[in-house]
Amino acid sequence: TSSAASLQAAPSKMTKMKKKFTRGEATTFISRKQALKRLQLSLNDFRRLCILKGVYPQEPVNRRRVNKGSSTPKVYYHLKDIQFLGHERVMQKLRDIKAHLKKAKRAKERGEMHTVDRLQRNFPAYTLDHIIRERYPAFEDAVRDLDDCLCLCFLFSRLPKERGVPVEQIRLSARLTVQFLHWVIAARALRKVFVSIKGYYFEADVNGVSVVWSVPHQLGLHDPADVDFKILRTFNDFYTTMLGFVNYRLYSSLGLAYPPALANEVDPSDYCQTGEAHEEFMASLNQPLLSRRGGEAEGNPAEPDDFPDEEAEGAEAASAARRKARAQQRLFNGCRFFLNRETPRQILCFVIRSCGGEVSWSPLSGPGSRYPESDQRVTHQIVDRPLGDSRLSGRAYVQPQWVFDCVNSGSLLPTGDFAPGLPPPPHLSPFAAYSADDADGGDEAAQLPYSATRSAPPDPVELRRPSAAAELEEEDDYEAEDAAKRETAAADAAQVGKQQKNQKKPSVVAEGTQRRTQDAKQAAAEERRLREMMLPKKHKQLYKKMVFSRKRQARESAQLAEKKQKRQRTA
Known part of the structure; x- marks a missing residue:
């Protein structure tokens, strides 16, 4: 009885049972x-x-x-x-839109067209300004995320006006991207250009941040069936709002009026309607913008101070980068370009004006022309097809690649190798680093098709007044070059014939040696295949990636070597 009483008096120390999947x-x-x-x-x-x-x-x-x-x-x-x-709060707007669509559908089924019109006029809308300020509390945060924004907005600006994307969204993307390009021109912020089969790649310095974006080619696009445009439209809604905020801040930093306005009054030409004249001239990228004070906002932007007594780490590299940026900003100063109708007018105008040059084209190609083709002050004419005898004296005829390579190299390159009808030099990407074996020579200047270490190009002002002696000397050079090419071809043909004549028939001993070598190679390949089969699964994936990377590097090296041989043969 005493033991039972002690058990009843003892307090209970049972713990609470822990259930699974209720924490962590x-x-x-x-x-x-x-x-x-x-x-x-x-x-x-x-x-x-x-x-x-x-x-x-x-x-x-x-x-x-x-x-x-x-x-x-x-x-x-x-x-x-x-x-x-x-x-x-946007979630409530989405619910309102869903209810609004149900009301419109029910009214349309009942035949109440006046109700449908009233609902369409009062369609609920929402803004994303508070989301932009929430996700990007500082302006630098928005600039660092500007790459994807520009790529998608430029893509939407080139889309055809079909059912997949509303026309208003395409026009808004086109207007905002043109405004950003105008700011790059006014700030002289362009740094790199590259042309590929996918489009044009640009790099600009936006408040000390390198921003890279791509612009598709102006081609006829089709509506792909495997792309969900609903998701892309949502991204574009967000990015257009973000780009509007960024453009306003960038224009304010340069003292430009926003929304941008043209400094000079333009007359609507015969090739666009009166209501679209302002947008067409803005899209031409060849008109100066209006500043807040009411004058023309053109000229060199403010340059950063260069302190020669800097002792911080990387001061020399920073000073060299500033000097290169200043050289790019004044690259085409004093040059006047004329674009033929087969060239990409908007891209070339953007690149040339970003480096201080002046551009014009035929009025039949589009609005925005500044001077005619017969202007004697034109120093360069850009063409993209072979020309006959219809050439004007006093100017250099070059292909569009010359402009892009000049921007990447930071200097005016010789125009002889970019003449119309000739294969231009390889257009290497400035966004990739090349080794000494991939280009001619081993110095850093060989990383581009041409470098500033070559002979200095002629002065654009002197190109306007060619003398008769210079023309005769040029003709003699062409004749001497043709004669040298004929002699080289004859010598090569004679050498090949001599090698074929002196070639000996393979002997029996050579055939046996060749057979043994082939058997040894087959045995080595079989042994390698068996060793690959014995690899663990987790190591096999890594091995496949290594083999793929080596093959790709070998293929790229072979392509560059082939380009080098072609250049040496044509030189």
Whole structure:
């Protein structure tokens, strides 16, 4: 009895049972289906809201633990991100739009067209200004994220006006991108240019940050079936709002009026309507902008101070970069260009004016022409097809690649190798570093098709007054070059014939040696194949990547060597 009483008097020390999946990763993440149920949104609205707010799916460390022991593949989000989305006021606007569409559909089915018109006029709209200020609290944050913004906006500006994308969105993207290009011209901020089959790649210095973007070629595009334009349109809505904020800040830093206005009054030509004259002349990129004070905002931008007694690390490199930037800003000063109709007018005008040059073209090609082709002050005429005898004296005829290579090298290159009808030198990318074996020579100047260490180009002013002696000397040079080429071809043919004549028939001993060498190579290849089969699975993937990388490097080296041989043969 005493033992039973002691057991009844003892306090209970039983602990609370811990249940599985009630803490840790199981409560940190939430599936997409649960998020849709919590926010009461459709899948399309949820995707749009996530894109606007910058919320993306997360990958948990242990998926089975998050999914409560199940291995079913699901899309997970962070629980705090979903709670963050629940306080967004755009979500209520999305619900209003959904209800508005239901009302319009019901009124249309009933035949109440006056109600449909009223609902269309009062369609609910939302703005993204507060989201831009929330995601980019500082201007530098927006500039660092400007690459994707510019690429997508330039892509939308080149899209055809089809059902996939509204026309208003295409025009807005085109207007904002043209405004950004005008700022680059006014600030002389262009640094690199590269042309590829995908489009044009540019690099500009925006408030000390290198921004790289691409511009597609002006070609006829088709509507791809495997691209979801709804998602791209949502990204474009966000990026156009962001680019508007950035353009306003950049224009204010240079003292330009925003929205931009032309400094000179333009007359609508016969090739555009009166209401579209301003947009057409702005898109030509060949008109000066109006400043806040009411005058013409053109000229050299403010240059950074150069302190010669800097002792910080990298001071010499920074000083060299500043000197190169100043040289690029004045690269085409004093040069007047005329563009033929087959050249990319907008791209060339943007590049030339960003480096201080003047551009014009035929009025039949489009609005924005400044002077005619017969102007005696023209120093360079850019053509992209062979010319006959219709050449004007006093100017150099070059291909469009000459302009791009001049910008990348930082100096005016010789125009002889870029003459119309001749194969131009290789157009190497300034965004990639080349080794000494990939180009002619081993110095840094050989990384580009031409360098400033070559002979200095003639003065553009002297090109206008060629003398008769210079023309005769040029003709003699052409004749001597043709004669040298004929002699070289004859010598090569004689050498090949001599080698074929002196070539001996293979002997039996040579055939046996060749057979043994071939058998040894086959045995080595078989042994290598067996060794590859014995590799573990985790090492086999790494080995395949290494082999692929080596083959790609060998292929690129072979292509560069072939280009080098072609240049040596044509030189």
